[in-house]
Amino acid sequence: MPSYHPAAIEPRWQNYWVSNKTFRVEADPSKPKYYILDMFPYPSGAGLHVGHPEGYTATDILARYKRMRGHCVLHPMGWDAFGLPAEQYAIETGTHPRETTEKNINNFRRQIQMLGFSYDWDREVDTTDPNYYRWTQFIFLLLHDTWFDAGARKGRPISELPIPSEVAARGEDAIRAYRDGKRLAYQAEVPVNWCSALGTVLANEEVIDGRSERGNHPVVRLPLKQWMLRITDYADRLIEDLMLVDWPESIRDMQRNWIGRSEGAEVDFAAIAPDGTESAVRVFTTRPDTLFGATYMVLAPEHPLVPKLTTKAQAAAVEAYRDQASRKSDFERTEMAKVKTGVWTGSMARNPANGELVPVWIADYVLAGYGTGAIMAVPAHDERDFAFARQFDLPVKVVVEPSQAWLDKTGSSLGNLTAAYTESGQAIASGFLSGLGTAEAKARMTAWLAEQGRGSLKVNYKLRDWLFSRQRYWGEPFPLLHEIDDDGKPTGRIEPVDDSELPLRLPDLADFKPSGRPEPPLGKATEWAAVERGGRRYRRELNTMPQWAGSCWYYLRYLDPKNDKALCGKSAEQYWMPVDLYVGGAEHAVLHLLYSRFWHKVLFDRGHVSTPEPFSRLVNQGMILGEMEYTAFRKDGAWLSAAKVEYDGKAAKDASGAEVESVKVEEDAVEKKGEHFVLKADNAIRIDARAFKMSKSRGNVINPDEVVRQYGADSLRLYEMFMGPLEATKPWSMRGVEGVYRFLTRVWRLVIDDRSEENRTSPQVTGDAPSRETMRQLHRTIQRVTDDLDGMRFNTAISAMMEYVNHLTPLATRPKAALEPFILLLAPFAPHLAEELWRALGHPGTLAYEPWPAFDPAMLVAESIEVPVQVNGKIKARLTVAPNTDGPALEALALADEKVREHLGGKPPRKVVVVPGKLVNIVAG
């Protein structure tokens, strides 16, 4: 075979690896383990895009590298295959989601195998396989069986929940209700997104600006009984244990922000209703130190006390406001944030600190779902309250002394603030707090409130409990039974399905069309849903689990995928866990990773896993954009400079908001002038130059099948790694693929005689000893590639190998001893080519477990090195010296240099800085 022909060699090696099970792995306690995991994909109908192989290639390279370094490597792949698209397709065509899913999985598997990844396919998992979701159901039952012991800060079996005697006294049903109220999985009335036009419930991500993503129909919020998971109980541990993992700080930050822990106090205000009765209105504040500055209160429009506190005179206004607020979507409520709205209820409340009466308002800037749904407003020290007070002319009372600098900067005075002062400072006009600093005043006020029985320390979270049920077909059924009475009504008693009956399989449906009512499709499976046990009648839970469920724990199933006694065996778990490296897209930075961590902690508390955190190290691959695009703009046939155009990638508008035409221009019609690209034909016309996210509608999607067909899998792998740092966002370039392909071709020709008809090594490949310089280059390359792999710097590792090939190419002979270690270095990156060349060099079998080449530091020393000499920081001369020349010798050589003396002009230097082996800098007088 004369020339490099990936289409011939790649499938052959892929078959070899699969049929020899080259990458099958079993726990081997004599070796160090390495668990390297990819975020498994949702097998969509569109197939793989080039973003998938980016992370997969990085992990594959490391997996192969670690094997060669003698690690026992677990590197599995599977499918996150429940989800909406297959169900939508079923609704439209009647094809069972099972069929669609199977087809898509087969296509994904084919594409992934075509890229030569070294997965252990014996461990493949599929979340829709009953043998898999049997254990998803098991974990749900475990959550249902667990309560969170706040004292011990851990989850414990519900059987260990202490029952208060007054509850016990009320009998079995009371005990049952008490337990149900404490379980980590519980039911609650929660609003869902109901779209009557589509006749279905939608996920949050399917709702955009209060309308359905498909069809743009209105969506209303409708309360429905839902399963919730008590993730908020684990909020503190989820924050604290971020300290245990080696993750990007940005991701940990995002998780902390998402959880949004804030410490403060709950305070009771006594609100006086129009009928004269008092009711406590509880507020949450992080600034109890400013209580003396509270000049009004605000309740969320939905707050339950609103009707009671509304006076007759205000009733109409309040009712109108509440009605208006209820129809606003969350989006509108926040988008309109610039202008604050609200209505006075007509009532007053007593400030517990000073007994003053303050008006009670309702306003939608207070959220019903956070804290207590009510606040004390301190306009002097809170921006939102300040804006509201301005809007409605409410009093502003300063109780924290601003710094003079702040007053100057904002042009404020104590009697007349122009903005809220939100920083800390000394309390003033605050009774017993006056004179204290903010931190101390907070503590003091909280203690005082507690003494008075009017408040207490409180921690709140932005994180809400996890809405865990979906009104969908294609998801895991809940293994729960609702008891029903003789009239067919639920009694409220819920029985878990016995473990021995798992998996609880999804029933087959003939018709996947939505029922038109906000009820789950499983309601149609009447036979399946009706169950009788011990003379009692039950109806199965009809909701299904969200897509997150299966992906929450899949990393555990890989450890022991065939186990039918446990989700994974103890010894496998103890050997392999935790995951050493987890690679995936940043879009899962919060939800998937938070949910997984939560489940893992529950499994940990209940003794199913032995590590507090599942993923020791996390790396996010960057996004791959489409090819660079140059866009010019035209209006009425005349070019318009991009400087005058607003362009979002789709529509272009000029300054007046009128639509303008956007025209794609070729690269060679464009040149760069200063900061911007302009038309070559007319330099006054600026061009928009950008790379966009790949999307079907844009038509800039790169299909990996096509790349492999043209250049081969090794080139695709190499290019994806060569583009730039793994974490960076970077644009695709077909020419770049061609570049690495040429590199691989050069490697091929280094070894194979491409003029011969047969596949034989080039006559230049000899058994000679390599020259000293070649050995130095080889060892330098080994060192660089090894260091770069350890630091996941794939792009520079490839550069190093290219440099080495550039060194070897012009040589008259290519000693085997210089080639073989290099082939091993290349193997993780371009495994098919490396295997082929390894065999051509006379080695039978696979190189997958050959030891990684070691470098000898003694070989790295060059015979001579060049040391630059600077005068006043500018290079003026170069010295060629022995590598070990010491400082004084370098200094003497530098000062003796003719050019240096010229620049010094006979004057003695003021100072000489010598860095041996690096440079000499002479500071002239």
Next chain:
RNA sequence: GCCGGAGUGGCGGAAUGGCAGACGCGCUGGACUCAAAAUCCAGUAUCCGCGAGGGUGUGUGGGUUCGAGUCCCACCUCCGGCACCA
């Protein structure tokens, strides 16, 4: 608005505080060829200069240092996330 990340040739990008632009793409010239492709060789930040050579350069402005792409301060732009969470 807040929290992250990033700004380096025509492009992707490289540089433990010590020779800016490695490597690749593109481009230019040359070799090979009847010719082309492929391949190989040489050049390629920018300005001045025929040249030797010299000046300027890592988003902007300041600073620290013998020396700054790298460290510090202020600002600008782009990307990602969050967004009335009291």
